[in-house]
Amino acid sequence: MAVKLMIPGPVDIPEEVRDAMAVPAMPHYGDAWIRLYGETQEMAKRVFGTHNDLYIMPGPGTMALEAALGSALEPGDTILIPSNGFFAERLQTMAKGLGLQVLSLTFPLAEPITAEPVEVALREHTEVKALAIVHHETSTGVLNPLQRVLEVARAHGVLTVVDAISSLGGVPLPVDEWGVDFCATVANKALETPPGVALLSISPEAWKAIEARQAPRGWYLDLKTWRWYMENWGSWHPSPVTMPTSNINALHTSLMALLEEGLETRYAQYRAAAVATRAGLRALEFPMFTPDEWASPLMTAFCMRPAVDADSLQQALLRDSGVMISGGLTELHGKILRVGHIGLARRRDYVVAFLLGVEDYLRQTGVAVAPGQSLGAVAQLK
Amino acid sequence: MAVKLMIPGPVDIPEEVRDAMAVPAMPHYGDAWIRLYGETQEMAKRVFGTHNDLYIMPGPGTMALEAALGSALEPGDTILIPSNGFFAERLQTMAKGLGLQVLSLTFPLAEPITAEPVEVALREHTEVKALAIVHHETSTGVLNPLQRVLEVARAHGVLTVVDAISSLGGVPLPVDEWGVDFCATVANKALETPPGVALLSISPEAWKAIEARQAPRGWYLDLKTWRWYMENWGSWHPSPVTMPTSNINALHTSLMALLEEGLETRYAQYRAAAVATRAGLRALEFPMFTPDEWASPLMTAFCMRPAVDADSLQQALLRDSGVMISGGLTELHGKILRVGHIGLARRRDYVVAFLLGVEDYLRQTGVAVAPGQSLGAVAQLK
Numbered sequence: 124m125a126v127k128l129m130i131p132g133p134v135d136i137p138e139e140v141r142d143a144m145a146v147p148a149m150p151h152y153g154d155a156w157i158r159l160y161g162e163t164q165e166m167a168k169r170v171f172g173t174h175n176d177l178y179i180m181p182g183p184g185t186m187a188l189e190a191a192l193g194s195a196l197e198p199g200d201t202i203l204i205p206s207n208g209f210f211a212e213r214l215q216t217m218a219k220g221l222g223l224q225v226l227s228l229t230f231p232l233a234e235p236i237t238a239e240p241v242e243v244a245l246r247e248h249t250e251v252k253a254l255a256i257v258h259h260e261t262s263t264g265v266l267n268p269l270q271r272v273l274e275v276a277r278a279h280g281v282l283t284v285v286d287a288i289s290s291l292g293g294v295p296l297p298v299d300e301w302g303v304d305f306c307a308t309v310a311n312k313a314l315e316t317p318p319g320v321a322l323l324s325i326s327p328e329a330w331k332a333i334e335a336r337q338a339p340r341g342w343y344l345d346l347k348t349w350r351w352y353m354e355n356w357g358s359w360h361p362s363p364v365t366m367p368t369s370n371i372n373a374l375h376t377s378l379m380a381l382l383e384e385g386l387e388t389r390y391a392q393y394r395a396a397a398v399a400t401r402a403g404l405r406a407l408e409f410p411m412f413t414p415d416e417w418a419s420p421l422m423t424a425f426c427m428r429p430a431v432d433a434d435s436l437q438q439a440l441l442r443d444s445g446v447m448i449s450g451g452l453t454e455l456h457g458k459i460l461r462v463g464h465i466g467l468a469r470r471r472d473y474v475v476a477f478l479l480g481v482e483d484y485l486r487q488t489g490v491a492v493a494p495g496q497s498l499g500a501v502a503q504l505k
Numbered sequence: 506m507a508v509k510l511m512i513p514g515p516v517d518i519p520e521e522v523r524d525a526m527a528v529p530a531m532p533h534y535g536d537a538w539i540r541l542y543g544e545t546q547e548m549a550k551r552v553f554g555t556h557n558d559l560y561i562m563p564g565p566g567t568m569a570l571e572a573a574l575g576s577a578l579e580p581g582d583t584i585l586i587p588s589n590g591f592f593a594e595r596l597q598t599m600a601k602g603l604g605l606q607v608l609s610l611t612f613p614l615a616e617p618i619t620a621e622p623v624e625v626a627l628r629e630h631t632e633v634k635a636l637a638i639v640h641h642e643t644s645t646g647v648l649n650p651l652q653r654v655l656e657v658a659r660a661h662g663v664l665t666v667v668d669a670i671s672s673l674g675g676v677p678l679p680v681d682e683w684g685v686d687f688c689a690t691v692a693n694k695a696l697e698t699p700p701g702v703a704l705l706s707i708s709p710e711a712w713k714a715i716e717a718r719q720a721p722r723g724w725y726l727d728l729k730t731w732r733w734y735m736e737n738w739g740s741w742h743p744s745p746v747t748m749p750t751s752n753i754n755a756l757h758t759s760l761m762a763l764l765e766e767g768l769e770t771r772y773a774q775y776r777a778a779a780v781a782t783r784a785g786l787r788a789l790e791f792p793m794f795t796p797d798e799w800a801s802p803l804m805t806a807f808c809m810r811p812a813v814d815a816d817s818l819q820q821a822l823l824r825d826s827g828v829m830i831s832g833g834l835t836e837l838h839g840k841i842l843r844v845g846h847i848g849l850a851r852r853r854d855y856v857v858a859f860l861l862g863v864e865d866y867l868r869q870t871g872v873a874v875a876p877g878q879s880l881g882a883v884a885q886l887k
Contacts, residue, residue, distance in 0.1 A: 125529075128530060128532070130532065132747065133530040133531065133532055133533070133747070133750065134530060135529065135530055136529075136530055141527040141528070141529070142527055144526040144527050144699075144751055145523040145524055145526045145527040146523070147507075147517065147518075147523070148510060148515040148516060148517055148518055148699060148848070149515065150510070150512065150515055150829070151515070151700070181563065181564045181565050181568075181700070181701060182563045182564040182568065182725070183563050183725070183746035183747050184746075184747070185724065185725055185745075185746055186563075186564065186725045186746070189723050189724055189725050189726075193723055198721050216724060217723065217724040217725075219721075220721060220722060220723045220724040220727060220730075221721055221723050221724075222720070222721030309747070311530075311747065317526075317530060317749065317750065317751040317752075318533070318563070318747045318748065318749045318750060318751075319563060319701045319749035319751070319752055338604070339580050339601075339602060339603055339604030340602060341571050341575055341599065341602045341603050341726070342567065342571055342598060342599040342602040342603075343564070343565070343567055343568045343571050343599075343726075344571075344723070344725075344726065345602060348602075363567075364564075364565035364566075364567055364568070365514065365515070365565050365566070365691070365693065365700045366700065367699065367700045367701035367749070367752070368515065368699065368700060369526055369699040369700075369701070369752075370699075370701055370749070370751075370752070447532070466530070
């Protein structure tokens with residue numbers, strides 16, 4: 124049985140994107156590459172909603188975030204990192220690793236990061252130079268409402284760094300309109316390609332901070348290195364290192380499809396998948412972990428109903444229905460399960476396979492469930 | 506006309522390895538991944554000739570080198586970096602970017618780095634904590650004879666860091682036998698896969714230096730981060746970040762073929778391709794840039810013969826024969842051309858296409874060349 128991936132990532136991707144990974148080797152320089160790379164950058168900028176510089180870097184998303192924080196801030200600088208989950212904590216860990224003073228602000232799990240406490244903190248701590256925030260907290264499925272938080276940060280003159288790793292391309296994040304100085308994402312979440320590259324946009328304000336920075340910053344993760352190549356070798360060899368050309372070819376293919384389809388269309392598909400999943404699960408008496416108001420359309424976190432064990436439901440779905448979903452991380456392990464909606468999982472057949480799989484499991488464990496009880500609820504959605 | 510890549514990289518790779526890039530997405534955790542990743546690590550260790558820890562990291566080779574230097578050395582530490590070309594200079598640039606004191610030792614281009622001047626420098630500069638050296642200087646085709654240099658470094662108790670980016674898998678580099686503390690390479694040179702991942706081996710001595718290091722070191726490029734995941738999440742999720750699973754699947758495929766064929770067989774193929782290329786070019790009166798004694802079997806750098814323009818020969822080969830070779834870098838531009846032998850370029854049909862292309866070009870520019878003059882010389886090799 125072919126496994127359907129319904130996890131927060133990796134995601135099942137269209138065959139045309141996978142095929143684009145298998146092209147013959149091509150050099151990461153010269154006319155053909157400049158065209159492919161340039162087009163990929165331009166398409167990515169449209170998804171980011173930005174006219175800022177945008178670099179595609181070999182490596183994972185955390186690396187791009189580290190390049191941003193480490194290139195713009197000096198060891199000893201203070202950064203505010205509000206947290207409502209695992210990936211915000213990782214941002215904090217990384218910032219500490221860079222020698223930054225981390226000012227934390229902890230929100231309850233399953234609740235969003237809001238602007239007011241951020242404003243209070245910034246008023247009190249005038250030494251804060253930057254704010255870093257996770258857009259989609261994949262550990263809980265909360266989509267943090269960024270716009271107001273970013274406004275507050277800008278009003279206080281602090282740089283803004285957004286971890287949009289699991290959100291960009293799946294929900295609106297207009298980088299220029301919202302004033303994001305650094306925005307980092309990866310190719311392998313809502314841009315729906317295999318993992319391998321990160322994308323990072325850099326505002327003019329961010330460049331000023333990078334230029335002002337003095338302490339040693341290495342080479343690969345120093346964004347000045349990237350700019351030097353773009354400015355000096357841009358017409359022939361625009362990056363400092365060998366680029367993962369196959370992965371970027373796949374990203375080109377995927378972005379083309381996304382933009383042809385239209386961003387709004389894609390966003391609507393995710394919303395529809397999430398709404399159907401939530402309606403179906405509720406019809407089976409599973410409570411949602413994240414209130415609808417803050418729930419990400421890209422991933423659904425739900426709680427257990429009485430007498431259902433999270434691990435065994437997760438295992439049964441994989442074994443009997445070929446649907447792979449994810450468990451809760453750290454303290455949420457055993458309490459919640461997480462179902463991803465990106466990649467092919469945004470299609471109706473994935474949602475149906477998942478819900479029927481849950482029904483099967485309930486029946487196997489002796490719970491009375493009418494066949495299609497969950498799908499009935501889905502059908503009633505307008 | 507399909508282009509034959511005969512450049513120092515990227516390389517034309519077998520179809521089975523390209524196909525391995527197009528597999529369906531797989532999670533970078535769980536039993537299937539642990540098996541694939543573990544097997545890939547073990548096969549890579551056989552190619553490295555090491556029992557040391559070996560990490561596969563998303564990103565380019567310079568990133569792995571930076572992880573090594575930055576994790577083991579403090580800003581202000583002194584490192585000796587002998588140089589005989591462009592990539593040694595890049596190592597120096599990177600080390601300076603990390604705040605290290607770089608002690609340079611410059612050897613003439615086309616000549617190897619030798620042990621005696623290194624020994625003199627280490628005797629004079631007892632503050633040196635590490636030696637970093639390029640194995641195959643791809644800018645000139647010199648294969649630096651490492652073994653004696655590494656012996657000298659060990660005798661002086663300095664850590665050794667080898668940039669084996671373009672050599673490992675193509676020529677012998679027995680990491681444990683030669684005492685290499687950090688050895689970095691990439692999947693996309695002599696391991697013959699598409700670009701995307703680097704491989705780094707780390708000796709017990711190197712770990713001691715990493716443990717002793719105090720200054721902030723970020724997160725992604727801090728090797729402690731990698732070890733923490735291997736030690737604590739190794740049975741399920743052995744790396745700190747999302748891994749480029751498709752690229753590592755391709756590497757698995759490629760390493761399997763390499764080890765089945767046998768390292769010595771592969772090394773011999775490169776040597777044969779280089780020897781034939783050199784014999785053929787000499788028969789056409791092109792002088793070699795690198796003396797046979799130091800010439801890498803992985804790439805051949807040759808000089809121009811009278812009245813032949815390097816750029817126009819390079820362009821004609823691509824246009825008329827579909828063979829892509831490389832020019833000289835920086836001060837060698839226009840003086841030398843570089844022909845790669847790795848990937849499918851180790852096959853006889855590539856060498857023949859290249860030599861016949863050179864003959865065609867000479868004839869077009871009015872030089873009297875007997876048809877097959879270069880191949881005749883190749884045929885006389887035993």
